Amino acid sequence: MSALIERESTPVRVAPRITALREALSLDKAQFADSIEYDRSTLTKVEAGKAGLDLAVGERIAALYGVGLDYIYRGDLSDLPSDLRPRVLSELASAKSVFTSK
Structure with missing residues (x-):
């Protein structure tokens, strides 16, 4: 079970979920980063799958936008x-x- 969670919560798996959420909310990266009090350049790295999303930031996203942590991390x-x-x-x-057409 823990192996499943680890694979799902890797930066490359979390990245498209954060990007999809942000775009579904019709926010650009700066607006989204500012709304969750997060560094804009770090958000860019998270969305590129090059950095992990800290749990505290995930909790802010969850609280502000009503999404669950299971969506973000799993x-x-x-x-x-x-x-x-x-x-x-x-x-x-x-x-x-x-990504599949490239």
Whole structure:
């Protein structure tokens, strides 16, 4: 079980979920970073999968936007607010098609 969680919470797995959430919220990187009181350049690294997302930051995202930590760190889509879920799914699908077409 712990191996599953570790794989799902790696920076490269968390990155597209954070990006999809931000884009579903119609926020640019600066707006999102400022809203969660996070360094903009660090957010860029997180979204690129080059840095991990600190749990305290994940908790701020969860509290501010109503998403669960299981979405952020494990990819559990049921841990998203129902009104946000379709937009996040759409963003995740778009990101996947971009990466697979390269």
